Amino acid sequence: MEQSKRRQQIVEVAIHTIAELGYAQASVGQIVKRASVSKGVFTYHFASKDELMEQIVHEVFDAGARFMSPRVEGQTTPGGMLKAYIESNLEFMGGHRDYIVALTEVVTNARTADGKLRFGGAADDLILEPLIEILRWGQEAGEFKPFTERSARVTAAAIRSAIDGIASQLLVNPGLDLSGYAAELADLFLSAVHRPSHPADSSAEGGEQS
Amino acid sequence: MEQSKRRQQIVEVAIHTIAELGYAQASVGQIVKRASVSKGVFTYHFASKDELMEQIVHEVFDAGARFMSPRVEGQTTPGGMLKAYIESNLEFMGGHRDYIVALTEVVTNARTADGKLRFGGAADDLILEPLIEILRWGQEAGEFKPFTERSARVTAAAIRSAIDGIASQLLVNPGLDLSGYAAELADLFLSAVHRPSHPADSSAEGGEQS
Amino acid sequence: MEQSKRRQQIVEVAIHTIAELGYAQASVGQIVKRASVSKGVFTYHFASKDELMEQIVHEVFDAGARFMSPRVEGQTTPGGMLKAYIESNLEFMGGHRDYIVALTEVVTNARTADGKLRFGGAADDLILEPLIEILRWGQEAGEFKPFTERSARVTAAAIRSAIDGIASQLLVNPGLDLSGYAAELADLFLSAVHRPSHPADSSAEGGEQS
């Protein structure tokens, strides 16, 4: 574990600062002021602001995975897993609003010296992978419709985008009814991916036909 | 028409600069350098950087509406219109990548003095409205499944998010096969909203009755 | 007469602009905007901003002289003339508040390239001269106390400063009761300069001894 307490504290404060002020206003000066430490303490623990940003992205992803994994992996059907993925993701968002807002800010704003997005893309495939695997499983189990390579990717991306879109809405409307929204969204995409012809598929939980 | 040639030129250059370097690096200095004009020429034509940003948002929305309107409004069925909405939107994105990227950058970054997003939220409802109307029309025509107030909004938001999500992907992967992607996405959401004409498809409503 | 109507109009607008916004904010841009003319029209009529400032100083001094001369020169006693000088000066200030404020702003702010006050000092001796002459006349007439070269100059400067001090007060407190103030000030300085030994001189009006 490379994380000292100080590092962890600064990451935490930075996340809330970015969530509140936005990426551009969240200067190192602001962050250390809110953490009640000196500027030097920042430079001592982080080689640069970029390293802090990397740490933030890392931390938020980790926290998300820690929250979702048990909820998603406990599922026994593809439909149940897709539903659990969407709902636990939105539940995590609801309980960690600042984490999500900060992540969005960092990922869409942090840039390298030559102007490219620092956290651009690299993560995208990694993020879609679990969703694609759920879709493949559902297809093999006969619960979901058949996917081509591309349609699986498009579907996974649409689900991710719909979830991420809520991060933006949360920013504007913090009182959003997330659990209702989550159920609605799960239904929508289950309708979209279910195999159309099998009567047995009628329940959202995706009953396995014998 | 209040737009002088110079204003229009600066807006154009600014859009490409923002698309390439991101909002934060797209300083007035960068923009005028790329436009090969002096700093003063900017201040002469725009009261402030904020005014330029407003102009950019305005310009991109207008250009999008000009492109999509004839394609969408020519449709005679709800399904055709939803498909035309998705496809013409993505086609516009493909032909105006920088416009879309710049719009996204401006909308997610431009802030007022008190730290609030300058173009935040206000637009959201306006943007969803046309989609919701298509869904309503489809419902009334018997082509789409029935929607509650909330499910219509969630569905519209999911469609919008899926489309907007492509802006981000375009940023990272400019070679994206947009027309294939568009057809796939249209199919996905048509599956999701169509009335389950097959009795066996009853799952679309997803309602668990007690 | 070198003054075109345009020049005169611009000088007038500039005086009011400076009075309202202060020297530093009274840019050429502001002035031409308020005059509803283009920037070019300014450059056509004035070689530079400095020339405008000179014209303003000239104009205000002239207007002051035109107002005060008949009132001061009609006097037949030194005391009457000193009183008339003070009172007509303050009366002019009251009726031309913007002129006085603008003059003060220009004289205390306009600088040459090397940082020296553009209208500094040169005028000072010229301004004190008439006052010194009144004092000399009063001394010769036996109405005022005797003055040395220096005491005459110090007294004249004190009177001028007291009058000018009111310009500053007018700036802050436009509702100042100038005529009351003027009478009070005249009394004060008549007390100060009157020959001390003549009991009859004790009245503020500067009684003529028989």
Place this chain on the structure above:
Amino acid sequence: MEQSKRRQQIVEVAIHTIAELGYAQASVGQIVKRASVSKGVFTYHFASKDELMEQIVHEVFDAGARFMSPRVEGQTTPGGMLKAYIESNLEFMGGHRDYIVALTEVVTNARTADGKLRFGGAADDLILEPLIEILRWGQEAGEFKPFTERSARVTAAAIRSAIDGIASQLLVNPGLDLSGYAAELADLFLSAVHRPSHPADSSAEGGEQS
């Protein structure tokens, strides 16, 4: 004591810069150049240029009070105190020419965002108060003539203006014989305020009764 050495140094340099170049030319850039420090060092120690200006005003008033207080408060007669006030004030001006010039520049030029003088007026009454008290004391002691509310204020203002007027003259003529000037000015105003009927009052020193 909140003043660091650097703050004090910058205030000092700023005073001399303003005295030499005037308020408008005394940019932060000029000041830090003359102080041989970087621009950043200024912002580190002062939140804004305005804060520096406030500090300058504070510093000059304080220095003046430190110098004058012992000289004025040691006096035992109203006349002696008025004389000490005028003379110690001018003596301070002579020894701190730049302080006085800078104060005048700042007070007459520094403005708030809405165009009002930043240090306008508010101070005026405070400054006149000590003088008015001296006049009142002299009246009660029978040494000065009777004053109305207004005549006391007008007299105090005239004295202040005469003193301040010398700041302007010092600007133009640094070699001014201040101590001679001061004695002359004290005599002038003692003549103006003394009770006219008491022959014993004729000396400028304000004869102490045996």
Place this chain on the structure above:
DNA sequence: AATGAATGAGTATTCATTCAT
């Protein structure tokens, strides 16, 4: 006579980073 677009040096302020203590 007049226009208004253009210039470029100037302004205060922000900020990530360095470094002696």
Place this chain on the structure above:
DNA sequence: AATGAATGAATACTCATTCAT
């Protein structure tokens, strides 16, 4: 480990002046 003073390049914006039309 920690401090906080210092740096200097970057930011948006102002403005007197020039000049082609």
